[in-house]
Amino acid sequence: MTDLAYQKIINELKTAINNGDFNETMKLPDERSLSEQYKVSRSTIKRALSVLSHRGTIFKKRGSGTFINPLYLKNNTFFKYNGSNLGITDSFDVPGKKQGIKLISFDVIKADETTRRDLFLNQDDFVYKIQRLRYLDDEPFLSETSYIPIKLFPDLTSEIASESIFNYMEDEKNQKVTNSYLTISTEPSTKDDQKDMHLKTNEPVGIMSGIFFLNNGTPFEISTMRVHYKYMKYDTFITVS
Amino acid sequence: MTDLAYQKIINELKTAINNGDFNETMKLPDERSLSEQYKVSRSTIKRALSVLSHRGTIFKKRGSGTFINPLYLKNNTFFKYNGSNLGITDSFDVPGKKQGIKLISFDVIKADETTRRDLFLNQDDFVYKIQRLRYLDDEPFLSETSYIPIKLFPDLTSEIASESIFNYMEDEKNQKVTNSYLTISTEPSTKDDQKDMHLKTNEPVGIMSGIFFLNNGTPFEISTMRVHYKYMKYDTFITVS
DNA sequence: AAGTGGTCTAGACCACCGC
DNA sequence: CGGTGGTCTAGACCACTTG
Numbered sequence: 210m211t212d213l214a215y216q217k218i219i220n221e222l223k224t225a226i227n228n229g230d231f232n233e234t235m236k237l238p239d240e241r242s243l244s245e246q247y248k249v250s251r252s253t254i255k256r257a258l259s260v261l262s263h264r265g266t267i268f269k270k271r272g273s274g275t276f277i278n279p280l281y282l283k284n285n286t287f288f289k290y291n292g293s294n295l296g297i298t299d300s301f302d303v304p305g306k307k308q309g310i311k312l313i314s315f316d317v318i319k320a321d322e323t324t325r326r327d328l329f330l331n332q333d334d335f336v337y338k339i340q341r342l343r344y345l346d347d348e349p350f351l352s353e354t355s356y357i358p359i360k361l362f363p364d365l366t367s368e369i370a371s372e373s374i375f376n377y378m379e380d381e382k383n384q385k386v387t388n389s390y391l392t393i394s395t396e397p398s399t400k401d402d403q404k405d406m407h408l409k410t411n412e413p414v415g416i417m418s419g420i421f422f423l424n425n426g427t428p429f430e431i432s433t434m435r436v437h438y439k440y441m442k443y444d445t446f447i448t449v450s
Numbered sequence: 451m452t453d454l455a456y457q458k459i460i461n462e463l464k465t466a467i468n469n470g471d472f473n474e475t476m477k478l479p480d481e482r483s484l485s486e487q488y489k490v491s492r493s494t495i496k497r498a499l500s501v502l503s504h505r506g507t508i509f510k511k512r513g514s515g516t517f518i519n520p521l522y523l524k525n526n527t528f529f530k531y532n533g534s535n536l537g538i539t540d541s542f543d544v545p546g547k548k549q550g551i552k553l554i555s556f557d558v559i560k561a562d563e564t565t566r567r568d569l570f571l572n573q574d575d576f577v578y579k580i581q582r583l584r585y586l587d588d589e590p591f592l593s594e595t596s597y598i599p600i601k602l603f604p605d606l607t608s609e610i611a612s613e614s615i616f617n618y619m620e621d622e623k624n625q626k627v628t629n630s631y632l633t634i635s636t637e638p639s640t641k642d643d644q645k646d647m648h649l650k651t652n653e654p655v656g657i658m659s660g661i662f663f664l665n666n667g668t669p670f671e672i673s674t675m676r677v678h679y680k681y682m683k684y685d686t687f688i689t690v691s
Numbered sequence: 692a693a694g695t696g697g698t699c700t701a702g703a704c705c706a707c708c709g710c
Numbered sequence: 711c712g713g714t715g716g717t718c719t720a721g722a723c724c725a726c727t728t729g
Contacts, residue, residue, distance in 0.1 A: 213697090213698070214698075214699070215698080215699085239713075239714060239715080240714080240715065241713090241714085249699075249700085250699060250700045250701065250702090251700090251701085251702090252698095252699070252700070252701085253698080253699060253700080255715085255716085256698090256699090258715095263504070265631050268629065268663060268667050269667055269714095269715060269716090270666060270667030270668070270707090270708080270714085270715080271666060271667070271706070271707050271708075271714070271715045271716065272706075272707035272708035272709075272713080272714055272715070273667070273707085273708055273709080273713095273714065273715085274708095274713090274714060274715080275714090275715080276667070278631060278661075279567050279568050279570075279661075280568065280631045280633070280660060280661055281631075329520065385690070386690075387689060387690040388506070388509070388687070388688065388689050388690070389686075389687070389688045390506070390521070390685070390686070390687050391685070391686050391688070392683060392684065392685050392686075393634055393682075393683070393684040393685075393686070394656070394679075394682050394683050394684070395636035395654050395655075395656045395679045395682050396654070396679060397652045397653055397654060397679070410652055411638045411651055411652045412638055412654075413636050413637070413638060413653075413654030413679065414636075415635070415636045420521070422509075424509075424511075424690075425509075425511055426509045426511070426517060426519065426520075428521075438635075438636045438637060438638075438654065441634075441635055441636050442633060442634070442635045443633065443634040443635070443684075443686075444631070444632075444633050444634075445630075445631070445632050445633075445634065445684070445686060446629070446630070446631050446632075447629065447630045447632070448628060448629050454716090454717070455717080455718075456717080456718090480694075480695060480696080481695075481696065482694095482695085490718075490719085491718060491719045491720065491721090492719095492720085492721090493717095493718070493719070493720085494717085494718060494719080496696085496697085497717090497718090499696095510695095510696060510697090511695085511696080511726090511727080512695070512696045512697065512725065512726050512727075513694080513695055513696070513725075513726035513727030513728075514694095514695070514696085514726085514727055514728075515694090515695060515696080515727095516695090516696080666707080666708090667715095
């Protein structure tokens with residue numbers, strides 16, 4: 210998949226951590242040892258550890274060592290950023306459950322003012338409006354409304370929209386979605402939510418809404434996702450400055 | 451405040467960007483030029499640019515150059531944690547509203563197994579258990595349960611706990627909370643939530659639960675916050691790899 | 692072909708932790 | 711004090727974009 214040294218080390222360390230290889234001490238080998246072990250410079254080790262640290266997998270203590278973040282091992286979240294794909298399909302990958310997508314609607318409309326602003330469009334640009342319902346093992350858990358400029362993806366079809374658009378972009382068009390802004394919030398469920406996701410009247414939805422960008426900085430998609438509250442779990446690791 | 455080269459460059463570039471110095475082309479000077487200009491190695495420039503890129507301030511295009519993220523200039527509210535404080539008091543700062551804290555309980559208890567593991571404690575370590583209710587303009591909006599090891603803060607008092615603990619740490623003890631690992635989720639409100647935060651039975655709470663770390667990597671506090679759904683808003687910027 | 696960012700090295704020196 | 715992570719250097723070579 211990748212032949213970069215630091216990526217390879219990231220993956221191997223992640224595997225080792227998930228494997229429980231360091232569970233006794235919760236501590237990783239020191240950087241100089243890892244450098245010898247993987248036969249790379251200490252800088253490359255630092256780079257790999259830095260990525261894992263920003264993901265919240267590990268944290269470092271100057272003078273003491275590098276440790277596994279205990280919360281990472283709890284691993285009880287549904288929305289997981291796996292380090293290589295920002296799409297929902299991959300982010301909500303639940304082992305042992307099969308994902309499905311049902312296309313609810315697929316239209317081309319004139320972008321309204323807000324959409325134009327967020328996607329950097331001109332007055333007369335058109336966008337696809339796509340509504341989809343996502344399933345885990347035939348259980349609906351997420352309802353999604355997306356807007357994509359037609360000029361960025363003129364040959365998008367309802368067939369493509371019935372599966373993972375991001376994966377199609379990446380596999381077939383060699384374009385990658387590399388950045389996203391998301392705002393996470395929550396609301397009581399609407400009647401539609403209750404019908405779509407089999408919710409009781411007192412059960413809420415999580416809302417994830419934001420913009421996705423291609424790697425050249427072009428805004429690609431606006432999306433609002435309404436998520437069954439039991440599947441609404443988002444992990445975040447924040448570092449000041 | 452800091453005398454690190456890469457931090458200084460981050461701040462100077464940020465100022466220049468906010469100043470509109472690069473607005474004509476939306477492009478920053480190339481790395482080799484910046485390296486000469488700031489009289490540091492190219493690696494140090496790369497480090498500074500990398501931080502700004504992860505914050506979403508800029509993005510880089512191999513072969514082309516480094517560009518300002520247009521969204522950064524358009525809407526600064528996305529960058530909520532670019533400031534310098536992870537505390538709730540500062541994070542939920544709503545202009546024009548006054549924050550208050552009501553201390554519900556303040557105890558010292560023996561840490562249970564999970565707490566011990568998460569805070570890296572020994573068998574017989576004790577922790578403060580602190581329950582607080584937070585207000586905006588006399589309207590309760592967040593209920594918080596926290597655990598802090600007594601050995602990290604032996605002189606913590608109920609008076610201090612009645613105000614911002616993070617600000618006290620920073621101002622009086624010169625210790626800074628620099629990292630947090632939070633899981634965000636949502637649930638129907640409980641009877642207690644409804645009473646605490648004046649919620650209707652169908653109105654949910656947002657839940658933010660996780661660990662806060664000091665800048666030396668020591669886990670400082672475990673916290674679970676139940677938030678009135680209208681105040682539950684979390685912004686994220688994600689960059690692949 | 693020239694210019695730009697990406698990866699990686701080998702090593703120096705500093706700052707902090709715990710014994 | 712020894713061991714750990716943090717900062718920074720000077721440079722080599724690679725991969726991609728653009729004219």
